[in-house]
Amino acid sequence: MERKKAFKEFMTRKGLKSTQQREIILDEFLRSSSHLSTEDLYLRLRKRHPGIGYATVYRTLKLFAESGIAEERHFGDGQTRYESVSGQEHHDHLICTACGAILEFENPEIERLQDKVAKEHGFRIKSHRLDLYGLCGKCQ
């Protein structure tokens, strides 16, 4: 799996150590659905690995984000969520405010317009966030 390799490379480059916990957390993270909070992942892990503490999960997710294999997300609820990132393709989110469902979408045309807007204002964009909030088909 290329994300595991990318993470390992990052760790080496930074002089950080490979530990059993980090291996386990990475595996569980990659296996799980996206948009998990630290709490979510911690609870999942606890089933098979009760020894792993919350702080370690928290720090390891931060590392994932730093290494580029994950991204932090903030949707309205006060929780930080992590999403695994594969390659370069960017996507945005549709969030159902009733059931909490999160859908991903891509729209290159919107991206292009964003760049145009930024240019018009003299900005150099490093990242962006586009979240659409509403009701999904089921919840309407």
Next chain:
Amino acid sequence: MERKKAFKEFMTRKGLKSTQQREIILDEFLRSSSHLSTEDLYLRLRKRHPGIGYATVYRTLKLFAESGIAEERHFGDGQTRYESVSGQEHHDHLICTACGAILEFENPEIERLQDKVAKEHGFRIKSHRLDLYGLCGKCQ
């Protein structure tokens, strides 16, 4: 000022009371620049009205948001900011990650594309957020 009227109407409709503090907070809020945090507004008010407590500012800003004359905003720093809303025109934000400057922009075409995306996924959009993060002209 129409926003004051709109707020008064909201208060009446909800059976809430008009108080001296709420008047003062509303005046200061409308007079101030946008994107203020609760803390910001509280500190401003304290100069002339030391008696007004933080909790009252906090609750009153919530009321503004509920009434529709203000909107809550969350940009990367862990603070809730409030922006006064006039009429219907919507806008999005460019945020400089170096100096914290916040620029507003409007782009109807992006809005249109968002609606299209939502429709394609069976969503009914209630709100959205588009934040572009990067470096402003000065900070590059």
Next chain:
DNA sequence: TGGTAAATTGATTTTCGATTTCAGAAAGGG
């Protein structure tokens, strides 16, 4: 206009997620 019920206020406390601390444990280079 005075009485009263309901809402509001300000200080404080509580909550909650995020982050830090620290002593003991593990990694990994020599």
Next chain:
DNA sequence: CCCTTTCTGAAATCGAAAATCAATTTACCA
């Protein structure tokens, strides 16, 4: 295998948001 550095887990701390509560203020109406 040793030694230095990094890591771990439990617990403490932090900061903003939210809730609490007794005292106060408001709105309404007799």
